[in-house]
Amino acid sequence: GAVVSQHPSRVICKSGTSVKIECRSLDFQATTMFWYRQFPKQSLMLMATSNEGSKATYEQGVEKDKFLINHASLTLSTLTVTSAHPEDSSFYICSAHDRGRQETQYFGPGTRLLVL
Amino acid sequence: QKEVEQNSGPLSVPEGAIASLNCTYSDRGSQSFFWYRQYSGKSPELIMFIYSNGDKEDGRFTAQLNKASQYVSLLIRDSQPSDSATYLCAVNRSGNNRLAFGKGNQVVVIP
Numbered sequence: 001g002a003v004v005s006q007h008p009s010r011v012i013c014k015s016g017t018s019v020k021i022e023c024r025s026l027d028f029q030a031t032t033m034f035w036y037r038q039f040p041k042q043s044l045m046l047m048a049t050s051n052e053g054s055k056a057t058y059e060q061g062v063e064k065d066k067f068l069i070n071h072a073s074l075t076l077s078t079l080t081v082t083s084a085h086p087e088d089s090s091f092y093i094c095s096a097h098d099r100g101r102q103e104t105q106y107f108g109p110g111t112r113l114l115v116l
Numbered sequence: 117q118k119e120v121e122q123n124s125g126p127l128s129v130p131e132g133a134i135a136s137l138n139c140t141y142s143d144r145g146s147q148s149f150f151w152y153r154q155y156s157g158k159s160p161e162l163i164m165f166i167y168s169n170g171d172k173e174d175g176r177f178t179a180q181l182n183k184a185s186q187y188v189s190l191l192i193r194d195s196q197p198s199d200s201a202t203y204l205c206a207v208n209r210s211g212n213n214r215l216a217f218g219k220g221n222q223v224v225v226i227p
Contacts, residue, residue, distance in 0.1 A: 032213055034213075042219065043217045043218060043220055046214060046215070046217075049213075093159045104150075105162075105213070106162065107159040107160050107161065107162075109158070109159050
């Protein structure tokens with residue numbers, strides 16, 4: 001149980017384009033999902049908290065107009081990187097909070113984004 | 117002071133030995149503590165969580181929590197080469213489900 005998937009696993013795009021990343025909880029309902037970014041040799045940095053049916057809560061320093069988050073259902077959240085630039089190249093990881101297992105977050109496999 | 121600190125550098129241990137990892141946190145209101153393992157190029161996977169002071173054992177892993185001293189540790193007994201990874205300490209920020217992560221400790225188990 002507690003499986004989280006992400007799609008795509010890897011994406012290469014040109015500078016200025018937008019990229020959408022999907023995060024799905026496959027066998028549980030996730031009222032809350034989280035989006036992280038991880039640069040090489042660094043730890044995970046929380047970008048935003050995504051709540052089903054409401055607006056996402058962004059961490060300080062994260063541009064909400066650049067990183068659009070939608071959490072339309074209890075099993076799906078999407079992150080759209082708009083007008084991507086090379087500095088946005090990173091490993092994007094989502095996690096889902098399983099409300100049936102107190103406070104435990106399960107991570108998706110991650111999406112590696114490379115912006116040329 | 118960082119929210120979660122893991123200060124020690126890469127840890128090399130011989131196969132079969134015990135690996136010991138430490139983590140300190142700054143928010144006294146934190147209630148939940150997690151250890152994740154992350155292999156290179158992969159996302160983190162949950163190893164253990166602990167809520168109460170004391171020890172919690174799960175197979176070869178033991179988590180230890182001391183809220184008064186604000187530290188949490190992880191012991192890996194009978195270390196195996198497959199344990200070679202980066203171990204991330206995570207602390208639940210008081211009042212919500214957001215996790216703060218330490219920068220991680222790399223463990224290398226030498227056959």
